[in-house]
Every structure is written in C-alpha cells, then in structure tokens.
Amino acid sequence: MEKGKPFVASLHEVENQLELSLRQAFESLEPKLQPPFSQDIPDPQEFIELSRAIVYAALCDSGSSKTHIKHLHALVTDGYAFFTSLLVGTVVELYGKLVDAAKVQLLWLTKEMVDVSSVGLEDLLVSLLRRIGSGDYGEQNVWLCFELVSLFLDKWDCLLEDAPLVLTSALYSFLRLLADHCRVSGIPKLENVKRLEIKFCVKMFKEQLNLSLKIGRDLVRLLQDLVHISEFKEIWNDLVCSDVSKIYQSKTSSRYFLLRITPEMETQLRFLLGNVKLGSHKRHQVWFLKKFLLGPEKETVLIDIVRFICCAVHPTNEIIRSEIMPRWAVIGWFLELCRQNQYVEGRVKLALFYDWLFFDERMDSIMNVEPAVLLMLWSIPQYPHITHSLLEFLLHLVDAYDIACRDVITRGVASAFREIERKGVVQSLDMFLSNPEIATDLKKKLANLLSCHQDIN
C-alpha cells in the first residue's frame, strides 16, 4: 500500500475532532516515529500525542506499521487502554470515512490488540461487529464480515481466556447475520463467509454451551431461523430437548440488541424517540427510511430495530407525558413498511411480542411490552386492521410458538396483560375485551386466556 491519507477528504464538511487530533499529532511528531526512538520516558501528554500519531501513521501505511507497533510496545504503561480507545473512536465516528486500505490496517491493528489482550478489547471488537451492515452485500461489507468471523476463529483461545463474553456477542451477531445471509445466493465471497459463520456458531454451541446460553431467550428466536441448515438441526434438537423453559426465563440483556444496529442508526432512533414531536416527524421519517431502509433485503434490519426499541430505548415519564414520538407510533410505521414482505413482517411481530411470551413481572420490564399494547390500543379507532392482526398474531403465538411450553407461554402472556392493567399502561383490559371494533372470536379467546390464569396472579 502506498503511503496516503487514511480518511476520505470532504470539501464541504467540518473536520471531525478525533480525525483532527490524530492528524495534527501525526504532523507534529512524524520525525519521532522513525527509529532510533527516544530513550526518554514520555510524560502523560507526550504519550497521548504519540499514541494519536501512531494510530494515524499505522492507518496510513502498511509498510512501516510493524515499526510503529514496536514503538507503541515500548511506550505503553496503561495496558494499551488509550490506544484501544482511539481505535474504538475511529470505528464509531470515522469508519465510513476510512479509505479501503486504512480499513485493512484497522483490522490489522485490532488483531495486534487481541494478541496483547489490551484493556478495552471487548469494546473494540463489539464496535467492529456493529459495523457489519444489514442487507449490504457489497464487497466492503462482505470483506468486513469475513475478516471478523476469521478473527474470532483464529484468535479463539486467546479471546476465550481474556474476553470470553465477546465470543457471546459474536455468536449473537453471526447467528443473526446467517439468517440474512442464507436468504441470498450467488455471491461467491458470501458463500465462503457463510461457511465460516456456521463453523464459528457450531463451535460455540459444541465447545462453549454455557457462554452461548448467556444470550438468554433471544437465542431461541435466532436459532429457529436456522434450523433448515443441517449443522444446526442437531443443536436445535438438543436445545429443545433440554430444559428450554429455563432459557425462556432468562431475559436477554439489551446490549445484544445494539449489536445489529449501527451507531448512526442508534443515534437517529434515540433522537426520533427523544426529541421529535408527533405530528412534525414526517421529514425525519423520510430521512431515516432513505438512509437505512431502501434497497433489496434492507428491510430485515427492522426485526433488529423493533427488538432494540422495545428493550433498549426506555423513555422517561417526562417524555412519555410530552408530545414526543411514542415508541408504539414508530413501530406502527415500521410494521406498515414491511407489510409487503411476509418473512420480515412475521419476524417483526415476533420481535415486538417476544418478551410477552415469557413475561414474569418479577424480572421483566413493563417497558418491553408497553409498545405492543399501546399500538394495539391506539390503532383501534383509525386502523382496526392493525389491532386485529396484532392480537390475532399474539394469540396464535400462544397456541403455536412452542407447543411443549404452551403453559409457560399462556402464563407469560396473561401476566403481561395483568401487569399492563395493574401499572395503568392501559386503564382497563375491558378496552379490548368489550370493544365493538374487535372481532368476537378474538375477544373470546383473549378472555379465555386471561381467566385461565387468574388464580396464579
């Protein structure tokens, strides 16, 4: 690679502060980055500047990057914490501006940090996992996916010892990506990536089942989309034959849902749900759609977005009482967007109701089930077909999601409804049970479900 600039230059753009600090440090310290290196121990400020300069230099130039890393090894006294934080910042803030050759260098630096088990390594690997785009089968994205799954396989022992939970995060990411990747064919490089993803996930289940189970109940949701792959059949059968209700009981930590949402998407969703008023939201919606959802196969990210909104974006009471876009309205919009795609629609609805199925008021949050019930309630006047289709879907899940655990699920959904009423999210369940807009058979089924489990509560 020729020595060049690591970031794409943009004429009409304010320079990012991190980019500026890396570039300025490099420009002022470039002569000191060549051997013989100074024998003096740098003071803290010099160390910060040298670290910045080394990041910039190593991103620029593969020819001398080994020298730069040796230099870093000689300087470091903080377990590579600061250097790693600069790499995390680069991934989060500047990844889209990196030229292709600098992305190669970034991955190389990451592997170096794995080898020295740097402080903050987990953050670095998680931030890179979040950079794998959904529904993007361009060369760059397939390359990143290949590089990361290879890294997790090649550095397995090292990661298992130093940062075992990052393997769990990688499992979540690759299980979810596999479901998407199996829906496209005819991209030779992607076939190879799929093979490695399967290899990594199977290795996790076979060798590190306990780490795999740490994902919690969403592990089952991800795995059920992969049972058609022969390698997963056995894993699925073993899991279902074991005490699957135990897995259902363990709530999935919200940090897993962030894994399939890019930082830009997270920022925009949080802004939409924290700052934009209902009624003047149209332009923001159009921009979000244009940036993230247009294009074949892009819609599958809606599954991840809905799970993220339900479980990871919990507005304060102040926001709930204000005119800000409520979560149910945003989710209603996403459901409308995927109505043409049955595969995605079904999974988006499952994502919306997933915590209902295993709801236990002692450990589950009311905020995870609130969007679905409010969407059903507020749709009654103008969009009764939405209420109808959601309620029908939920009641169908009770019957059919997992017949062996039907009791567990019936109890979960009934508890969710009761807790919704008890906490005042909905004034009274009669708003559903005696609503003339809702079909009689659905009301009957719902009443039946609620009466079955009245005693338990």
Next chain:
Amino acid sequence: MHLFLKDIVPAAQNNINTRFIILDKARSPASASGKSCIALAADETAAVHIQLWGDECEAFEAGDIVKLTNGIFSYVRNSGLLLRAGKRGKMEKMGEFTVAFVETPNVSEIQWNPDPENPKRYIQNGVVSAHSRIFPPLP
C-alpha cells in the same frame, strides 16, 4: 456566536454565523448564470430559504446539518430573501438528522420594512406566509 434563525435580519453584511438543518432542495438550478439552487432550511426557532452555489448544490442533501460562517441574508433578484454563504462566507456539513426544527415562522416569508428610526436597519412588518410557499410542509 451562533444566531438562531428567528433572530436573523436582512442586511448587506457578511456576518451571520448560524447552524441549520436542510429540509428540502429544489431540483433544477434556479439561475442561468452560474449554477445555484434554492433550499429550505430550519432550526428550533424558524425556517429560511437558503441559496446553494456551485458545488454546494451537490454537496448538501436534505437531512444535513450545516454550519454557516459569515453568511449574508438579503434580497436576491427573482428569488426573494435568501440566506447564503456569499463570496466571503462558508457552509460546512457538521452532522445529520439530529435537529428538532420548526417550519413556521419562515423568515424569508416575512415582510421587512426599513426601520423609520434607523433607515439602515430592517424591521418586521407582517407575515406574507406562515410556511414556505416554495416548499410546502409535508401532508
């Protein structure tokens, strides 16, 4: 110091520093002599019509947050009151999406008259239209 859009006043001076989000952009170039186009921009307090010049027309898209340094707000023939960088000012993208804006009042749709006390200054003298007449609000 950054001004809010509600506080900008027409003047023949290149001294407006502000930031706004671009809401919409006219498709075809507005002027025959040199390339320019008109866009709708806004912040938390007001909206305004802006003029993009030359490669600014392609560089900025709806949803971009723009920092304007040393801009000018004045009448442009056939186009009305426009905020622009002018020869001495600069527009730079500084982000995307994260501005909660309003589309009314639109300071380009306000009737400005010379201040009787100080003829060099303009004061507001009534609203021509609450919203932009070039870029109506989304239905």
